Every structure is written in structure tokens, then in C-alpha cells.
Amino acid sequence: MKIRLENVVKTFQTFRAVKDVSLDIESGELVALLGPSGSGKTTILRMVAGLEYSDGGHIYFGDQDATDIPVRDRGVGFVFQHYALFPHMTVADNIAFGMKVSKVKRDRAAIDSRVTDLLRLVRLEGLGDRFPAQISGGQRQRVALARALAVDPKVLLLDEPFGALDANVRRDLRRWLREIHSELGITTLFVTHDQEEALDLADRVVILKDGQIVQQGTPEEVCRDPQSAFVMKFLGDANVIAAEVRDGRAYAGEISVHAVGVADGRAELYTRPADLNWSTAGPGIAATIARVLDRPDGRRVLATTGSGEPLEFDVEPERVVKAGEQGFVTLRRAKVFAGG
Amino acid sequence: MRRRNVLPGLPLSLGVTLFYVGLIVVLPLAALVIKAASLGPADYWQIVSSSRAVASYRVTVLSALGATIFNLFFGLALAWVITRYRFPGRRIVDAVVDLPFALPTAVAGIALTALFANNGWFGSVLEGFGIKVAYTPLGIMIAMCFTSLPFIVRTVQPVLEDLDPALEEAAQSLGGSDWAIFRRVILPLLAPALLAGVSLSFARCLGEFGAIIFIAGNQPMSTEITALLIFIRLEEYDYQAAAAIASVLLLAAFFMLAVTNWLQARALRYTVKG
Numbered sequence: 327m328k329i330r331l332e333n334v335v336k337t338f339q340t341f342r343a344v345k346d347v348s349l350d351i352e353s354g355e356l357v358a359l360l361g362p363s364g365s366g367k368t369t370i371l372r373m374v375a376g377l378e379y380s381d382g383g384h385i386y387f388g389d390q391d392a393t394d395i396p397v398r399d400r401g402v403g404f405v406f407q408h409y410a411l412f413p414h415m416t417v418a419d420n421i422a423f424g425m426k427v428s429k430v431k432r433d434r435a436a437i438d439s440r441v442t443d444l445l446r447l448v449r450l451e452g453l454g455d456r457f458p459a460q461i462s463g464g465q466r467q468r469v470a471l472a473r474a475l476a477v478d479p480k481v482l483l484l485d486e487p488f489g490a491l492d493a494n495v496r497r498d499l500r501r502w503l504r505e506i507h508s509e510l511g512i513t514t515l516f517v518t519h520d521q522e523e524a525l526d527l528a529d530r531v532v533i534l535k536d537g538q539i540v541q542q543g544t545p546e547e548v549c550r551d552p553q554s555a556f557v558m559k560f561l562g563d564a565n566v567i568a569a570e571v572r573d574g575r576a577y578a579g580e581i582s583v584h585a586v587g588v589a590d591g592r593a594e595l596y597t598r599p600a601d602l603n604w605s606t607a608g609p610g611i612a613a614t615i616a617r618v619l620d621r622p623d624g625r626r627v628l629a630t631t632g633s634g635e636p637l638e639f640d641v642e643p644e645r646v647v648k649a650g651e652q653g654f655v656t657l658r659r660a661k662v663f664a665g666g
Numbered sequence: 667m668r669r670r671n672v673l674p675g676l677p678l679s680l681g682v683t684l685f686y687v688g689l690i691v692v693l694p695l696a697a698l699v700i701k702a703a704s705l706g707p708a709d710y711w712q713i714v715s716s717s718r719a720v721a722s723y724r725v726t727v728l729s730a731l732g733a734t735i736f737n738l739f740f741g742l743a744l745a746w747v748i749t750r751y752r753f754p755g756r757r758i759v760d761a762v763v764d765l766p767f768a769l770p771t772a773v774a775g776i777a778l779t780a781l782f783a784n785n786g787w788f789g790s791v792l793e794g795f796g797i798k799v800a801y802t803p804l805g806i807m808i809a810m811c812f813t814s815l816p817f818i819v820r821t822v823q824p825v826l827e828d829l830d831p832a833l834e835e836a837a838q839s840l841g842g843s844d845w846a847i848f849r850r851v852i853l854p855l856l857a858p859a860l861l862a863g864v865s866l867s868f869a870r871c872l873g874e875f876g877a878i879i880f881i882a883g884n885q886p887m888s889t890e891i892t893a894l895l896i897f898i899r900l901e902e903y904d905y906q907a908a909a910a911i912a913s914v915l916l917l918a919a920f921f922m923l924a925v926t927n928w929l930q931a932r933a934l935r936y937t938v939k940g
Contacts, residue, residue, distance in 0.1 A: 377835050397838045404839040410832035414854045414936045424840035427850065457936040470836075477840055 327388050327480040327513050328353045329374060334383035336369050336537075343369045345537040346383070356507050356514045358524035361534035362560065367517045368485055370534075374515060375483050376400040387480060403474030407486040409466045411458040417469050418454035421445070424477035444472040447506065464495040471503075475510070484516035488523065500527050521561050525549065533557055555663045558596045565602070565637050567595040567611070569662065576662040579631075580609045585662035597660045599626065602639035604647070610654030613637055618647055629655070698916065701909035713910045722892040723914065725803055729891075730871035733810035737867050738860065740811075741818030748819075749826040763820070766813050771876030778809055779881045801883030806891060809878045810871040817870060818863035825859040857933040865926035869919050 329351040336344040344366040351357050359367040372378040374385060376397035384393045392400055411420050418441050425437045432440075445451050448468040450461075458466055467487060474482060487503070488496040504527055507514055518524050524531045525545040532542040541548055541557050552558040555566075569578040569585075571593045576585035578595055585593065603610075604627065612632045619626040627647055629637045637655060641647055702710060713719065748760050766774065782789045782799040789800060799805045829852065837847040875893040883889045892915055899908035 375839060377839070397835070398841050398843070400839075402839060404836065406832045406836060408830075408832065410830065410836040412833060412837075412851055414933075423837070423842070423850070427837075427840065427842040427846040429841070457938075459937055473836075473840065 328386075329481060329513060329515070330384075330386040331370070331374070332384045332386070334370070334373060334380045334385065336366070336373060336378065337381050343537055344373070344380075347534075347537070347539055348383075349532060349539065349542075351513060351515060353513055354511045356504075356527065356529045357516075358528035358531045359515065359517045359534060360519070360521060360524040360531050360560075362519060364536075365534040366537035367519075367534050369537075371483050371485055371515060371517045374481070375402050375404050377404070401477075401480045403471075403477065403479030403482045405467070405470050405474050405482070405484040405487050407489050409458070409463075409470045409490075411466055411469055411473070413458050415457075416454060417450065417456050417458070417461070418445070420458070420469055421454075421472045421476050423473060428477065440476060444476055447475070448472045449502075462495075463491050464499055467491065467499065471506075475512075479512070482512050482514040484514070486517055486519070489518070489520075496523070503527065525561075533560065535560075552661065555594060555596060555665070558661055558663070563599050563638060565597045565599065565639075567597070567631075567635060567637075569593045569595040571662065571664070576660075579611050579633075581611060581657060583657060583660045583662065588662050588664050591664065593662050593664050595657075595660050595662050597657055599638045599640045601658045601660065602637070603656045603658060604639060604641055604645075604653055605656070606651075606653045608654045610656040611637075613653065613655050615647055615649050615651045615653075617649055631655075695916070698909050698912055701906055702913040705906050705910055709906075710910050713907045714914050718886050718890070719892070719895060719911055719914075721887045722890050722895045722911075723918075725806065725889060726872060726892045726915075727918065729803055729806040729810055730868055732807045733814060733871050734864055734868045736807075736811055737815055737818050738864055741815060741863065741867075742822055742856070742860065744815075745819045745822040745826055749823055763816050767816050771813055771874065772880070774812055775809060775877040775880035778805070778812060778877065782808065782881065800881055801885075801889060803889060805881040805883070806878050806889065809881050810874055813874050813877050814867040814870045817866040818860065821859045821863035821866070822856055825856055829855060854933070858930045861926045861930045861933065865922055868922050872915055872919055872922075 329349075331347055331349040334344060334347045335342070347366070347370060349370075359370060361367045369378060373380045376392070376395060380393060384391055386392060387400070397404075412423065415423065421441045421444050422437050425432050425440065441454065442451075445454055448471060450465060450468055450472070453461060453465065458469070461469070471484075471487075484503075488499050491499065500523060516527070525548075528545065530542060531545055531548050533540050533548065535556055541553050543551075548557065549561060552561060558564050559566075567578045569576040569592075571577075571585050571588050571590050573590070574584065574586050574588075575582050576588065576593055576595055583595065613629040615627055615629045616636075617628040619628065624640045624643055625645060625647065627639050627641060629639070631637055639655065705713070744759075744763065748756060748763075779800055780786050782792070782805060784790065784793055784798075784800070786800075792799060797804075799808060833851055833855075834847055837851050842850070873893060875891075875897070878891055879894055882891060882894075884891075884894055892911060896908045896911050896915075899905075899911065
């Protein structure tokens with residue numbers, strides 16, 4: 327089912343949580359709403375679900391205007407951050423809930439066999455008789471997903487689905503959700519503040535700030551071509567170096583990079599830690615190493631430039647670097663944004 | 667090696683509480699049982715099964731049941747309204763719930779009698795429909811309702827307040843109607859608190875005295891409650907008979923507590939880990 331948001335607005339008291347958001351989600355697409363807290367991403371998701379009514383604009387499911395359809399008739403599956411499983415029902419009863427309260431009457435055998443199928447889909451065979459308090463967080467979230475899928479929703483909506491889980495469990499569930507999505511092909515929209523999660527999982531990432539969409543595109547598009555300093559900073563670690571733009575080039579100390587389309591004057595140069603080279607001889611930006619952080623996949627160096635700006639960059643695991651060492655930094659690639 | 671406890675003050679606080687519980691709760695109950703036991707089985711049975719005593723049990727227990735069932739519905743509704751909705755005067759309603767606790771029960775009894783007497787505000791209206799309240803079992807029930815109302819409201823209220831709104835949202839998104847959500851999700855989660863309130867309310871009704879004796883009429887065999895019969899026996903210096911009848915009330919209260927505890931444990935099965 328295709329979803330279409332048209333100039334959607336939501337205000338809480340005086341706070342404008344969502345300002346004039348328009349968004350198209352194609353049928354079968356897996357889309358991430360990514361943004362910091364307060365960016366309105368959860369409010370948008372809840373409006374699509376019908377758990378919140380918009381103050382302006384329209385939401386279409388296919389060709390049908392769903393703006394005023396209440397949540398119970400909207401046919402969405404919603405997965406909550408803290409699972410919201412019914413604590414007094416077994417896993418099987420939780421999954422069966424939607425079918426039991428449905429206007430479409432189903433007999434016991436049909437419900438039971440559907441529950442068994444769903445338990446198999448979420449790989450929880452044999453846990454149907456447990457209560458939610460008796461299973462792990464990751465298992466609970468899988469039950470929540472099975473429960474949402476049981477009513478054959480037109481759209482699947484997930485609110486920070488893995489936010490409350492350990493990093494390892496989160497990574498597994500992410501891959502698994504991707505598999506389930508390709509198996510079922512159901513239009514899916516999920517909210518996260520974790521860039522890695524959005525980039526790993528989604529076909530398309532929609533980045534929000536202060537209730538507005540600042541950029542959207544495939545993970546490749548938003549990573550390779552961030553269109554604002556905010557997106558650059560939000561998607562990952564970034565170094566900021568003050569620069570001066572003249573005739574399409576940005577100059578910072580001894581180095582310069584292409585800055586086509588940026589107005590002359592003060593600007594900021596953004597680079598990823600992996601895009602910096604460290605050498606003991608010039609040319610480059612002179613810097614002193616302040617600290618070295620060892621990580622499984624390399625060494626992260628925190629350094630300070632001669633003018634006191636902090637810089638972070640990565641070197642190979644074998645490279646010997648020590649705090650207090652002096653050297654020069656050069657850039658492999660960088661993004662220049664006016665201002666600063 | 668001595669086991670160390672992080673929390674300080676265990677011996678002192680445990681000693682003080684056990685001493686107090688022994689002195690105030692266990693000792694009088696033991697005295698009651700001993701007094702009743704001094705009668706011998708035949709005399710005991712004759713007193714507790716006398717037709718006047720049995721009639722008093724019937725009116726007390728039936729009225730207490732009626733009042734508790736009424737409060738179960740009304741108390742739940744009141745707690746629901748206070749916690750779920752925001753309306754002007756909500757805090758006043760919330761405060762008024764405690765009034766039956768704050769008011770001396772005799773005052774409540776006199777006020778209810780004045781209202782429901784034949785010439786009272788309610789009584790005169792009800793008489794037109796042929797309903798008599800004052801000096802009938804119905805009056806006893808109303809007095810019991812009044813004094814036991816806060817129990818159910820105050821046990822259910824905190825549970826309702828803590829209910830995760832996401833549970834209802836989840837149920838709605840799964841297509842549940844308001845009634846289905848109430849019956850299948852909210853009510854089962856409230857059940858343990860409701861049962862606790864019911865058992866407290868029922869126990870209070872069994873023992874209520876002050877509020878009832880003014881409105882009941884106190885006719886032996888019809889509107890005489892057990893607590894009053896015990897009082898009459900005491901007035902006659904027949905302590906053994908008073909203790910014997912009291913022991914029947916005590917048994918009824920224990921039985922009720924046991925049943926509700928068992929039901930509560932059943933309703934809370936899902937919280938057991940393992």
C-alpha cells in the first residue's frame with residue numbers, strides 16, 4: 327500500500343512538532359524516519375497510524391484519504407518501543423488478540439494455526455505458552471511484531487523498535503527484520519535516532535530536524551551527498567575546520583579543496599575521520615595528538631590543530647602513534663558548507 | 667562469618683513491629699478465641715446457632731455482599747473518572763472520596779437516617795414509589811456502602827494511573843473496540859487491585875457498627891446486625907456469648923481474606939518469572 331503525506335502539520339499546545347511535511351512512501355518500501363529527539367519523527371509515525379490526528383494536511387493510503395480514519399479501522403500494524411505486550415496474556419494469546427477482537431469472525435482452529443505460523447516466522451516456536459515477563463527483550467519485540475502482523479496490516483509502523491535492546495541483539499534483529507520485510511513485502515515505516523540502524527535497514531532514509539524534512543534518499547545518496555552541515559554531522563562523526571572560500575575553492579591553512587557552488591566568504595569544511603591522512607612530514611594542517619582510542623577495527627586519534635581546533639581521524643591498527651606526537655593532516659575528501 | 671545486611675536497623679524495627687502486632691492484634695484475638703472456647707462445644711453451638719444469631723448473620727453477610735458488589739461497580743467507575751478524565755472539580759471529587767473515612771461513622775449514620783426517614787429528603791420521595799429504606803435491610807446496605815466506598819477507589823486508582831497507555835493504543839491498532847479493550851486488557855490488569863479492594867470493603871461492612879445502628883431499626887430477626895448482637899450480649903455481661911458470636915464473624919472475615927488472596931494469586935500468575 328502506497329502512503330502519501332501532504333502538508334501534514336501537528337501542534338502540541340504552542341509547540342509545532344511537525345511543520346508542513348510531505349512525503350511519499352512507495353508500496354513495499356522500507357523507509358526510515360531518522361532524526362534527533364524532538365524532530366517530530368515519532369509524531370509523524372503516530373499520525374500515519376492514527377494514534378494522533380494531524381492539525382492540517384492529508385494522509386492517503388493508496389487513493390483513500392485516511393486522515394480521519396480512526397486507528398482501529400486503519401489497518402496498520404504498530405510496534406512500540408517498549409513492546410506494549412499484554413502482560414496478562416501468554417505469547418500465543420498476545421498474537422491472537424487482533425484476530426479474536428476482529429469483526430471478521432474466525433474459528434479457533436484457524437486462529438491457532440495462524441498463531442503457529444507466526445511463531446515460526448518470528449522463530450519463537452515452543453514459546454507460545456510463556457508470559458511476556460518470562461522471555462527476553464529481543465523475544466518480546468519479536469512477539470510484538472508477530473502480533474502486529476497477525477491482522478494482515480496494510481502498513482507496518484515501528485517506533486524505535488530496537489531502542490531498548492542490547493547492541494548485539496539489536497544488530498541481529500535488524501538483519502532479521504530486513505529478511506522478514508523481503509519475505510512479506512509489506513510497506514514499512516520505522517522511526518529511529520540511530521543513523522547506523524537507519525542506514526543498515528532502510529531502502530530510503532528521511533532525515534528530520536525541528537519538524538521538517540531536511541533530506542531524503544537512499545542510504546548511498548544521503549551518505550555520499552549530504553546537503554547540509556546538519557545532515558553531515560548527524561549521519562556520523564565529522565571534523566569541522568574553519569575555511570575561506572574564494573572562486574570555488576575553500577582554503578584552510580596550507581590546504582585547499584574544491585568548493586563549487588559555495589558563495590565566497592567564510593565557510594566550514596567537513597570531513598569524516600576516515601578521510602584524513604596523518605603523516606609526520608608536511609605539507610598539511612599541523613596538529614598535535616592529544617589521545618589515542620583503540621577500537622576493534624582501528625585506532626581513533628584525537629588531535630588538536632595549531633589554532634586549537636579539535637580533529638579526529640583513524641589510522642590502521644598497526645600504526646604506532648602516541649599522545650604528544652606532532653605531525654600533519656591532509657584531506658582525501660571534504661564537504662564545504664557556507665557560514666560558520 | 668556473620669551475614670551482613672546493607673539496610674540498617676533490622677533487629678530494632680523488626681522487634682518493635684512484632685511486639686506491637688502481638689500486643690494489638692494477636693493478643694485480643696487470642697483472648698476472644700479462649701473466651702469462646704471456655705464455653706464447651708454444646709453451649710458454643712447453641713449460642714452461635716440460635717435463631718436470633720443466625721438471622722443476624724444472614725442480614726449482615728447479605729447486606730455486606732450487596733454493598734460490596736455495589737461498591738465494586740461504583741468504586742471502579744469513580745476511580746476511572748478521577749484518573750482518566752480531566753474536568754473541573756476533579757480534585758474535589760477525589761478529596762470527597764475519603765470523607766467516609768474522615769467522618770465519625772455515627773455522624774454518617776445519623777445523617778443517612780435523617781435523609782432516608784419517611785419525612786427525610788430522599789425518604790419522602792422514595793415512599794411515593796413504595797420503597798422503604800430506613801429501618802430495613804436496604805438501609806443497612808446503604809450505610810455499609812457509604813463507609814466502605816473508599817477502599818475500592820483507593821486500591822484501583824494507583825493501578826489505573828500506572829496503566830501504560832501504549833497497551834490501549836496497541837489494542838486499538840489491532841482493531842479492538844472500546845468494550846473489547848476494557849474487558850480483555852484493562853479489566854484483567856485491574857483484577858488484583860479490585861479483589862484487594864473487595865476483600866477490604868467486605869471486611870469493613872461485616873464489622874460496621876456506628877453508621878448502621880441508627881438507620882437499621884435494630885429489630886431482632888430482621889434488621890439486627892451481628893455486631894449489635896455482640897454489643898447487646900456485652901451489655902448483659904455475657905462475655906462468653908459475645909465472644910462466641912464474635913468468633914463467627916472472625917471466621918467469616920478470615921474465609922473471605924483467604925478466598926480473595928487465592929483469587930489474587932491466580933490473577934497475578936503472569937508476573938511469575940521462570
